[in-house]
Amino acid sequence: MSAYPDVMDTLVSLAKRRGFIFQSSEIYGGTGSVWDYGPLGVELKNNVKARWWQTMVRERDDVEGLDAAILMHPKVWEASGHVSGFSDPLVDCKACKARFRADKIGEAVCPRKPSKKPGEHGDCQLTEPRMFNLMFKTFMGPVEESAAVVYLRPETAQGIFVNFLNVQQATRQKVPFGIAQIGKAFRNEITPGNFTFRTREFEQMEMQFFVEPGTDMEWFERWKAARLEWHLGLGLSRDRLEFHQHEPNELAHYARAAFDINFDFGGTLGFQEIEGVHNRSDFDLKQHQEHSGKRLEYVDQAANKRYLPYVIETSVGADRVTLATLVNALREEVVPGETEGRTLLALHPAIAPIKAGVFPLTKKDGQPEMAEKLAAALRKKFPVFYDEAGAIGRRYRRQDEAGTPFGITIDPASTANDDVTIRFRDDMGQIRVSTSKVAQVIGDYLAADHATAEASKAGV
Numbered sequence: 117m118s119a120y121p122d123v124m125d126t127l128v129s130l131a132k133r134r135g136f137i138f139q140s141s142e143i144y145g146g147t148g149s150v151w152d153y154g155p156l157g158v159e160l161k162n163n164v165k166a167r168w169w170q171t172m173v174r175e176r177d178d179v180e181g182l183d184a185a186i187l188m189h190p191k192v193w194e195a196s197g198h199v200s201g202f203s204d205p206l207v208d209c210k211a212c213k214a215r216f217r218a219d220k221i222g223e224a225v226c227p228r229k230p231s232k233k234p235g236e237h238g239d240c241q242l243t244e245p246r247m248f249n250l251m252f253k254t255f256m257g258p259v260e261e262s263a264a265v266v267y268l269r270p271e272t273a274q275g276i277f278v279n280f281l282n283v284q285q286a287t288r289q290k291v292p293f294g295i296a297q298i299g300k301a302f303r304n305e306i307t308p309g310n311f312t313f314r315t316r317e318f319e320q321m322e323m324q325f326f327v328e329p330g331t332d333m334e335w336f337e338r339w340k341a342a343r344l345e346w347h348l349g350l351g352l353s354r355d356r357l358e359f360h361q362h363e364p365n366e367l368a369h370y371a372r373a374a375f376d377i378n379f380d381f382g383g384t385l386g387f388q389e390i391e392g393v394h395n396r397s398d399f400d401l402k403q404h405q406e407h408s409g410k411r412l413e414y415v416d417q418a419a420n421k422r423y424l425p426y427v428i429e430t431s432v433g434a435d436r437v438t439l440a441t442l443v444n445a446l447r448e449e450v451v452p453g454e455t456e457g458r459t460l461l462a463l464h465p466a467i468a469p470i471k472a473g474v475f476p477l478t479k480k481d482g483q484p485e486m487a488e489k490l491a492a493a494l495r496k497k498f499p500v501f502y503d504e505a506g507a508i509g510r511r512y513r514r515q516d517e518a519g520t521p522f523g524i525t526i527d528p529a530s531t532a533n534d535d536v537t538i539r540f541r542d543d544m545g546q547i548r549v550s551t552s553k554v555a556q557v558i559g560d561y562l563a564a565d566h567a568t569a570e571a572s573k574a575g576v
């Protein structure tokens with residue numbers, strides 16, 4: 117049980133009300149564990165992905181980008197071990213028809229009342245576990261026959277492994293170097309749930325870093341530290357993040373070491389994996405070399421040697437980490453001197469979907485005209501929301517809930533003095549700024565990466 121409260125129900129309703137996340141095909145009763153991102157959600161998730169791409173690809177000269185296709189040759193999944201081994205043990209209850217993952221049955225709850233664990237009601241009839249492959253199957257071409265079976269990829273990594281030599285030769289990168297991509301992955305999860313935490317269609321942000329065997333543990337440690345720092349830079353609180361080391365019995369047979377970065381989602385969910393950092397040895401390249409019959413060795417001309425590189429992988433879910441930023445940011449506060457409390461999303465300004473709200477205090481005396489002109493100018497630089505309807509307090513509250521970090525108010529003095537008030541979402545403090553300086557002042561705040569500065573102070 118976490119020290120933080122369970123905010124999932126509040127978040128699900130806020131996400132729907134404000135247009136962050138909707139249930140897929142809701143008017144038909146919804147599709148199980150598939151979610152759609154609304155206007156605010158798509159901005160937030162895009163900002164998270166852009167930040168990852170910026171840190172992992174653009175700011176480094178030793179990582180290249182890739183966008184491989186979702187459908188791949190079926191042999192890829194034989195080589196990777198997914199056809200034979202990407203399975204979870206499934207247990208059915210014949211009495212209530214519920215399904216559980218045998219390896220997580222200790223955390224599961226029987227759907228019948230009173231609330232008990234699976235097997236604890238007198239008439240529970242649990243079956244023996246049977247293995248269930250998590251890959252979605254479909255057919256390529258018009259004929260539905262076994263020779264035409266293809267899979268929706270359950271991870272993006274294999275697109276990187278099969279393109280290792282293409283990318284290396286095209287870019288003339290020398291080992292050590294990495295390949296990164298962001299893309300959809302699909303898993304027919306037995307027990308999806310907890311909002312967007314575990315879904316059947318999701319996005320991954322994965323990077324495979326190819327290194328010379330023998331240097332792998334040193335690179336593993338470096339990537340572990342770099343990835344924790346990235347999450348801190350996103351604004352996730354330090355005390356809600358921890359490393360979880362895989363014990364020998366949790367380690368995949370080919371893995372030399374694996375750590376998860378866990379985030380505390382609050383309530384009974386508590387600390388859960390948001391990212392995996394793995395030392396995968398040369399397992400994947402070796403498998404693809406054997407199954408394809410193509411040599412995938414790296415030729416180190418300077419040292420006159422050839423070898424299969426080892427791989428350090430960092431794998432993070434775009435949806436899961438976006439959910440973590442929302443959970444981390446949600447606050448319900450009492451406002452001194454006011455009867456109504458406020459709900460706010462204290463999102464890091466860099467990932468907030470809308471950066472500023474622009475509000476004329478009243479709809480007269482040239483205030484709307486001045487405000488609209490300012491909003492139009494600011495919109496060229498960052499997303500802005502213009503709102504002139506209703507009491508100013510309510511307009512602030514609506515933007516607090518949307519996670520908008522700055523509120524700009526045009527009042528009677530503004531038209532006379534050509535200045536405005538900037539209100540800060542988190543502490544509700546205000547400053548007076550001349551109209552011509554607003555873009556620069558907000559731009560400076562957006563550029564200042566407070567959380568990253570905090571992270572370096574913490575000595576990560």
Ligand code: ATP
Binds near residue numbers: 305312433434
């Ligand atoms: P879990 O144990 O939670 O099923 P995993 O160990 O299978 O996850 P990986 O295969 O290492 O996960 O995937 C890397 C990342 O992809 C995870 O840390 C998570 O952020 C994300 N991810 C994996 N499965 C899902 C899912 N069903 N829904 C949303 N995100 C997912």
